Amino acid sequence: xxxxxxxxxxxxxxxxLAFEQEEYSLKELCRLFGISRPTAxxxxxxxDAAGIEGLRDRSRAPHHHPNATDDGVVARIVALRRQRPTxxxxxxxxxxxxxxxxxSWPAASTIGVLVREHGLSHPRSRSRRAVPSSRPxxxxxxxxxxxAADFKGWFRTGNGRRCEPLTISDGFSRYLLRCNxxxxxxLANVEPLFEATFREYGxxxxxxxxxxxxxxxxxxxxxxxxxVWWIKLGITPERIRxxxxxxxxxxxxxxxxxxxxxxxPPAHDLRSQQRRFNHFRHVYNQERPHEALNQTTPAEHxxxxxxxxxxxxxxxxxxxxxxxxxxxxxxxxxxxGRLLFxxxxxxxxxxxxxxxxxxxxxxxxxxxxxxxxxxxxxMKLKAKMPKRTHxxxxxxxxxxNHVTG
Numbered sequence: 001x002x003x004x005x006x007x008x009x010x011x012x013x014x015x016x017l018a019f020e021q022e023e024y025s026l027k028e029l030c031r032l033f034g035i036s037r038p039t040a041x042x043x044x045x046x047x048d049a050a051g052i053e054g055l056r057d058r059s060r061a062p063h064h065h066p067n068a069t070d071d072g073v074v075a076r077i078v079a080l081r082r083q084r085p086t087x088x089x090x091x092x093x094x095x096x097x098x099x100x101x102x103x104s105w106p107a108a109s110t111i112g113v114l115v116r117e118h119g120l121s122h123p124r125s126r127s128r129r130a131v132p133s134s135r136p137x138x139x140x141x142x143x144x145x146x147x148a149a150d151f152k153g154w155f156r157t158g159n160g161r162r163c164e165p166l167t168i169s170d171g172f173s174r175y176l177l178r179c180n181x182x183x184x185x186x187l188a189n190v191e192p193l194f195e196a197t198f199r200e201y202g203x204x205x206x207x208x209x210x211x212x213x214x215x216x217x218x219x220x221x222x223x224x225x226x227x228v229w230w231i232k233l234g235i236t237p238e239r240i241r242x243x244x245x246x247x248x249x250x251x252x253x254x255x256x257x258x259x260x261x262x263x264x265p266p267a268h269d270l271r272s273q274q275r276r277f278n279h280f281r282h283v284y285n286q287e288r289p290h291e292a293l294n295q296t297t298p299a300e301h302x303x304x305x306x307x308x309x310x311x312x313x314x315x316x317x318x319x320x321x322x323x324x325x326x327x328x329x330x331x332x333x334x335x336x337g338r339l340l341f342x343x344x345x346x347x348x349x350x351x352x353x354x355x356x357x358x359x360x361x362x363x364x365x366x367x368x369x370x371x372x373x374x375x376x377x378x379m380k381l382k383a384k385m386p387k388r389t390h391x392x393x394x395x396x397x398x399x400x401n402h403v404t405g
Contacts, residue, residue: 008057009052009055009056011033012043012047012055013052013055014033015029015033015035015040015043016043016044016047016055019040019044026040043055069106069110069114073103073104073105073106074114076096076100076103077092077096077105077111077114077115078114078115078118078120080092080095080096081115081118081120082120084288085120086257086260086261087288088112089108089109089111089112089115090108090289090291090295091288091289091291091295092108092111092115093105093106093107093108093111094289094295094296095287095288095289098289140171140172141172142172143170143172143173143175143301143302143303143305144170144172144201144202144203144204144205144304144305144307145171145172145204145205145206146170146171146172146204146205146206146207146208146238147168147169147170147171147177147204147206147207147208148168148169148170148171148207148208148209148248148250148251149166149167149168149169149194149207149208149209149215149251150166150167150209150210150248150251150252150255151164151165151166151167151185151212152164152165152167152255152258152259153255155263155266156266157266157267157268157269157270157272157273158265158266158267158268158269159268159269161183161269161270162183162184163181163182163183163266163270163273164181164182164183164184164185165179165180165181165182165258165277166178166179166180166181166182166185166190166193167179167251167254167255167258168193168194168197169250169251169254170204170298170302171208171250171251172301172302173293173298173301173302174250174254174290174292174293174298174301175285175298175299175301175302176254176281176284176285176298177197177200177201178193178196178197179258179277179278179280179281180193180274180277181270181273181274181277183270185213185214186214187214187224187225187226190214190226191214191226191229194226195309198233198309199309200304201304201305202304202305202306202307202308202309203233203234203235203305203307203308203309204235204305204307205234205235205236206235206236206237206238207230207235207236207237207238208238208239208240208247208248208251209237209238209239209240209248210239210240210242210245210248211239211240211242214226215227215237215239216237216239217343217345219343219344219345220342220343220371220372220381220382220383221342221343221345221346221366221371221372221383222239222371222383223237223343223345223346223366223371224345225345228345228346228349228366229313231316231366231367231369232313232314232315232316232367233309233310233313233314234307234314236369250292254284257284258277258280261276261280262276262277262280263276284298285297285298285299285302286299316349316350316366316367318350318352319352322352322353322354323335323352323353323354324350324351324352324353325350325351325352325353326348326349326350326351327342327343327346327347327348327349327350327351328347328348329347329348330344330347331343331344331345331346331347333351335353335374338379340374340379340381341381342364342371342372342381343371346366349366351364351365351366351371352364352365352366353365353374356373356385358385359376360375360376360377361373361374361375361376361382361385362374362376364381373385
């Protein structure tokens with residue numbers, strides 16, 4: 001067989017050295033090394049031309065491949081990747097096809113290879129993932145059904161100032177409605193931004209947030225002054241379960257991209273940082289393709305709400321048949337001769353009380369939302385009706401069915 005299976009280069013060098021010693025003829029050397037005369041002439045010629053380097057195997061790949069990507073196309077892809085370092089191959093291709101349709105762009109897999117060859121991507125370690133849930137934001141069937149709001153998490157700018165970006169997005173279209181950096185997350189700073197957003201885009205049907213201030217309050221009802229204002233505007237406040245940020249996963253994913261493109265590293269001051277946020281918001285809404293939107297942009301799917309922001313915040317009205325009570329300055333209300341504490345965030349507001357299916361409990365409503373229950377035996381307020389009351393009702397119904405049956 002040709003060459004020994006130790007090292008082909010060493011065997012070829014032995015052959016060349018043996019030929020130069022002129023102890024054997026070329027015919028005898030070919031028989032000893034098990035190669036043909038054309039192979040012998042080839043390696044002798046390569047050794048004369050390049051020395052030992054000429055004895056190494058050369059690539060058999062063709063110098064010109066008919067299906068190779070054009071150099072100009074490669075350069076355009078690399079340039080766009082350098083401009084948008086957080087975009088993957090699918091987003092890069094979707095943007096190029098949309099903005100430069102006259103060029104024949106390669107597949108996303110080929111773009112991924114080109115990006116790796118130019119050192120513009122790094123492999124990620126794969127981790128196990130849970131099966132995604134369809135429950136969070138499952139009712140986002142059209143624009144403005146549900147907005148999501150949150151703070152990305154504070155960081156310091158180059159001059160040491162604190163920056164807490166408030167973001168508001170539409171759950172259906174992923175449209176980023178608001179991205180403003182604040183020094184403090186107080187109601188006085190947050191409420192004007194929501195009002196400006198409502199005036200520009202109209203009112204959503206619901207806003208989903210976490211359980212932190214100013215979106216929620218650590219009280220029996222969980223309502224904050226901000227969420228009370230939302231309810232009076234006809235907006236349902238939705239709060240995710242504590243410790244479950246995945247229930248607002250679309251918005252959390254937005255925060256990862258926001259951090260990568262605007263805060264790594266942060267700008268020198270808040271004004272410069274806000275300019276970054278404004279630029280990011282434009283690119284995110286108008287240019288960046290989203291895989292969940294079939295590689296289209298949020299701006300193509302979002303339209304302002306038909307529910308305009310009112311000139312005056314409407315007051316809550318109840319049916320004349322309901323028991324209506326006023327919540328006084330200290331968060332208390334009088335009912336059946338008792339002074340009951342509810343929440344200071346509802347002071348000077350009106351609530352309605354109505355019986356439930358269980359004769360022991362009354363429900364307390366603010367507008368259309370049930371916010372607490374009154375236990376008639378103890379005259380204490382509860383956030384929820386105990387589950388055992390439902391079990392008792394079920395057992396009672398079963399016993400009645402058994403007797404009547």
